[in-house]
Amino acid sequence: MAAPTVKVALGWSGLGLGVRRAALRLPGLVQVRWSRYGPEYQDPQTDKEYYRKPLAQLTEEETYERELRKTQVIKAAPATKTCSVFEDPVISKFTNMMMKGGNKILARSLMTQTLEAVKRKQFEKYHAASAEEQATIERNPYTIFHQALKNCEPVIGLVPILKGGHFYQVPVPLADRRRRFLAMKWMITECREKKPRRMLMPEKLSQELLEAFYNRGPVIKRKHDMHKMAEANRALAHYRWW
């Protein structure tokens, strides 16, 4: 870990501030998203299978790792992270993005109602279909959700770059997390803004997720629009310096 050596040099060894200089950050800019945990803090291990392995079956590296963890400081697990077998980080992230005003209960209930709605719609289709089509119909709401979000992820994005007093929209490759974020953001915005007044969110969301799963619908269109804009501006690509 390079950070401890940096901290020692600057004389901050006593504090637990996790000010890390990532490679992408420009020098001179202060990081605003930071955690109270220093780099020596390890993430908590919530996997029950990890602890259930009998000690005799561990390899040398695993025994070494276990012994090492006994000496390390570990962060507190957030309330949303559970050892439940049904936990899904993508679903949790989506629920957090849907949440308004800290009302996690409402966001979670909307999410579960959406999954139920997706399931019921697919079951209806399944029972109405013939035997050959039944094999192609996907009834698992989680696979539909993941596939739909994957289909909505843009491959390339646009970033405003200031050059010669004007802002130019420059096509730029996006990091994985930015792509996932954009897919979820577009899905939620679409469902909030374009839904009829009396339609409830779970119904609209389930509709949009199913459409995105089959690669059609407004969110996929927005992704394609983004790609077309990037294609149109490809002459500006050399404005990017990273």
Added chain:
Amino acid sequence: MLKGMTRLVSRVHKMQKLRIRKLDPGRFLHSGTQAPQCLVAHLDNQVPTESPRAISRTLENDPAKHGEQHVGQHYNISIQELKTVFPHGLPPRFVMQVKTFNEACLMVRKPALELLHYLKNTNFAHPAVRYVLYGEKGTGKTLSLCHIIHFCAKQDWLILHIPDAHLWVKNCRDLLQSTYNKQRFDQPLEASVWLKNFKTANERFLSQIKVQDKYVWNKRESTEKGSPLAEVVEQGIMRVRNATDAVGIVLKELKRQSSLGIFRLLVAVDGVNALWGRTTLKREDKSLIAPEELALIYNLRKMVKNDWQGGAIVLTVSQTGSLFKPRKAYLPQELLGKEGFDTLDPFIPILVSNYNPKEFEACIQYYLENSWLQHEKAHTEEGKKELLFLSNRNPGLLERLCAYL
């Protein structure tokens, strides 16, 4: 042939859970009526599985033949029967489940079996016995009531089913002053809807039962003495203003004539604690209305008294739709209040509790058979343990959990 069967029977009895094996079908083609129930159920699911599982379905679709051996198993009700016997009265989530699975399966449970046993041994010369199903939220009181109603419908009883008495004491848009008694209030919408459903459920009886009084509706319309009850029901459905009075007449006639022996009457009320609670309905001058000032409630209270013979009264107390009752209250004394309890006393209380481990397994098995549990981890032991922990074996909670998994 018989020797082979007895050997097989003793083997089946030896195992704790009925192991489902592939059997030679030829052996059982000529099996006599002595084949025990467990063997019949054993034959139903000729699906080879690696580990012993609780059987979740039974082919015995007649509630009259349900016994101890069917506890935990689901039996099927055909969609046609569902439409005639239950035009109203099924819980909304169950209706959604029926629509999704394209089949209606009810689980046979101990409280319903107990009630069935009592109903089979009722003495119709004695006054009607009152049975009260009580239990915590989501334990299955309404579905047990539906099981009983299905049994009575199959046995050709006349079913008087009020799906939710709480709906009659709240959220009523149009309250009219009753034409019959100036002190009371009419609820035309609720009464007409109920009459329509009552007609669907009991078509065949309405032409047989004759009215024993003359009823004058207004200057031009009246029902003569001796005309079939169907006319009164038609009048109530067509003239919505007289619907509440039509309901009152139907209740009065049925109560009077049930002791004659032409038919057997089952009075099934879900949420009977609404009859003695408080209402949220107000008069024009914003003063609260007591339940007895509503004509529907007034007539229903008379029905629930045990001063008639020739049938049974099965009731449910529930907190779910109730007004001004704490969420944790589930005992009859707490929900009925002093007045209600004194009126219903004596009654037979039947507790409906959460699933026992066998029923829980059977429920999970039923969901797996219908591919309702789509999450990969739900099929594993870990997933089942987690479902058990999260739902505490409460049927309602389990259904809601499995809906999104």
